[in-house]
Amino acid sequence: MGKKPRTAITPTREENFPEWYQQVIKAADMAENSPVRGCMIIKPYGFALWENMQGVFDGMIKEHGVQNAYFPLLIPLEFISREAEHVEGFAKECAVVTHHRLEQGADGKLQPAEAAKLEEPYVIRPTSETIIGDSMARWIQSYRDLPLKLNQWCNVMRWEMRTRMFLRTSEFLWQEGHNAFETAEEAREDSLKMLEAYRHFAEDYLALPVITGEKTEDERFPGAVATYTIEALMQDGKALQAGTSHDLGQNFSKSIGIKFQGRDGAEQLAHTTSWGISTRMIGGMIMVHGDDDGMIMPPKVAPHQVVILPMVMDDNEEQVMTYAQKAADALKEKGIRVLLDSREMRTSDKMWDAIKKGISVRVEIGGREAENGEVTSVRRDLGRESKSTEGLDAFLNRVELTLDQMQADMLQAAKAKRDDAIKDVSSLAELEAMFKDGHPGFVRIDAVVRNDSDYERVMKEYSLTPRCLPFDDAGKVLIAKAY
């Protein structure tokens, strides 16, 4: 047997996928666990990715007529209680604020001051339907005030017992949109429109192929009439819910009192929607795009689209650095996010750092390149096979094309893998056999399978969950193991 090639990440995906995931995050310096239970620290490189994602999606929702605003972090208990299913869904994981002052205890340690106990405790928002709905109830008087489309980018908190960076943390960052409409039809249409925005964002910016569909009744958002979802498939065959859009019907407007005078003069209840995506999507990007050498960033949202590595010798440092700076300036001029890595480190360490961080295109500039006015470049997703040397101008002329091509290729590659991992079964026995052997991915099942008396046992035994009723496959349910 030949020697196993060395990989930058240990273990490999094949050896231990969950551990590989943690190691990719660490190697790319994107995030780390914090001393606060279940909460993560998003490090500068990971946060730069989130900022780029925010920038793109924020522009998309503003085009859709959504206005950003900001609502309080704390929610009165009474608000959370208003919608029966909603409280049922979130009460078990709420961080509760009970005091507003600290004092020194007898042991000299800080403790909540008894005299500063709140009469009515607050929870840290797990989501803001109730408190934003309370404002909507005041702001909406007449059909002329509709539609009202609001969004906030903020932190939310859901106390989680088992956490994984980006995928499931007690505190996470997200956008939560809350729209209100005159008619049921408009609300339904809007929730589907926002789902389409998520699909467009996931596929065309994050290179994340997704299946769109409706959640089954059991998997709906607490209080929703319908929940729509985008579901992505990770390289280990598990699904990830990457974004949801809810048609809340009149459930929240009834319990909160979002009423308006209709065109006929009669009082009516508004129809509302809510929709959210979070830092969880970053976890999905890692598990779809990463390889055994680390992260691969889709160029459209990559913190750095191009990294320049100057490779200097004692006798050419000035020449190489000047030329590298010239190349960096030219790229910046074109609006490319470029990093000139001039740290005092060994070039091979810088190279591996760029690979692990998944910087889309790596440019190497040494004495030969400086002398000949050339650059040597490598696409991260293709690796050394794609290495080529050409004149600086030629490189500059095609760099946008290169990045666009890489973006398209990443989506294409992920789609091919995903499509390979979608199976259909016609009996429960077939389904069971499939999962006995490992993690095949998404499986589409029909009523015959669902109506099998042993269905619940098999689903439970293999930790399978219905992901959605896919729009493209009427009558089917898409199931998978899931994050």
Next chain:
Amino acid sequence: MGKKPRTAITPTREENFPEWYQQVIKAADMAENSPVRGCMIIKPYGFALWENMQGVFDGMIKEHGVQNAYFPLLIPLEFISREAEHVEGFAKECAVVTHHRLEQGADGKLQPAEAAKLEEPYVIRPTSETIIGDSMARWIQSYRDLPLKLNQWCNVMRWEMRTRMFLRTSEFLWQEGHNAFETAEEAREDSLKMLEAYRHFAEDYLALPVITGEKTEDERFPGAVATYTIEALMQDGKALQAGTSHDLGQNFSKSIGIKFQGRDGAEQLAHTTSWGISTRMIGGMIMVHGDDDGMIMPPKVAPHQVVILPMVMDDNEEQVMTYAQKAADALKEKGIRVLLDSREMRTSDKMWDAIKKGISVRVEIGGREAENGEVTSVRRDLGRESKSTEGLDAFLNRVELTLDQMQADMLQAAKAKRDDAIKDVSSLAELEAMFKDGHPGFVRIDAVVRNDSDYERVMKEYSLTPRCLPFDDAGKVLIAKAY
């Protein structure tokens, strides 16, 4: 006596400044009080202003080499306790999280679940020196890891008993920068550099003239070696601290353990700084720029720089709307933030709405303008006096100039008012006489006044506080009533 001219805001600044302030916010639809004690809701128009402010300042700090990141909302009590002065300064106003689940009590109402009481409570961050310092202690190993410059845009919470929208709320939005350096000199220089960034931002983007200086010892940030401040003067003669930058010396690095191996191989403590500005600045902009008709937005950060009001008759609606849209498109094309106000409302109501919101330039387009290819425009700060009609092309050609001129004029006007309200006194008696008569503004005092045995009494009696030791007036202390 002549009839008092009608103003859009009642009361006027002269009649009741604090109430005028609240009414301006309401009339401009920027924010409102929330059902959560001491917390405000930032409405879309107010939030759009904050987003523009963020956009500008975020660009400035990135140019300075600062990287954005995100740290947990919750801080362990033990962290807060680490720096003695720091805990003293913040313990009295901390929101404390003690439980992680709700349950239904005997009375059927939700309450914190006793079984889910946290062993160690958390506080919601009032500021993040301690938790960011804890990361820095892990991230910084060697002098090569320095400087490290981090920032986060986030929400913080300080339980306030008496709150006023934007100026003092229990939850507020801000940026908090945290930098670490090798030497004391670098930290001092950096804290002054960030102060200069605040001055530049306040004066050149918000048109807010500020005085820069150092806080007196009593007014320092808890745990700082030196606190630098920008102080603005409101139209009622009270001062507002609009941003602070702290040289923390080695105080935090000592208590948290931010150590590194120096160039000489020996272990050393890092020198840190922190610096922040918040939504409070919006309160300052209102109180400096607003007039008795409402808000006036400095063009560089105005949510809408130009509003177009179509004034249609029954027989020219299509013509006017088409022409108004053409003008809006042309402005958008130039990168101007333009609002075409096509709501179904009386034009005079729209006009007053634009005035109260302080939209920099108002464009009126009626049948005559549409016919002649003209526009009629008014600068919000100059009012009807500045009304002029000209060809669309001429208007488009000078619109950027108009906005720049308005920006410069607003700063100039505010500066003139502020400078008029800076006084010098040479005795305590003179100082007392001055404040007996009202709110003169800033007063510069020297050692003679400060050393008067009656100094403390006068300061207290007139609610005066030292604002800073102004850089431009060595040996003087600047005092004022303050927000």
